[in-house]
Amino acid sequence: MVxxxxxxxxxxGTSLIVDAKHLKSMNCWYNKQVSTLKENQPVRTPSARARGALNN
Known part of the structure; x- marks a missing residue:
């Protein structure tokens, strides 16, 4: 994995590093949104309980 x-x-002497993990995460989210829209289904967001678990 990169x-x-x-x-x-x-x-x-200045440097810049672009993190691929964040970029891959954004790409995955975008692809899921496009797939959901193509299937003409409502976009689901995590429930409040799941968001709380993700933030801890």
Whole structure:
């Protein structure tokens, strides 16, 4: 699994690392939304209880 998607270093010594985990998570969410809309079903969100478990 790839942890870093992009790593850049400038000629003055500054650097930038783009985290692939967050990018993959956003892509997965987007794909689920598109799939749900294509099936013409309502978009389901986690229940309050599930959101509480996810935030802990």
């Amino acid at each position: 942890n870093n998607w992009l790593t850049c270093v400038s000629n003055v």
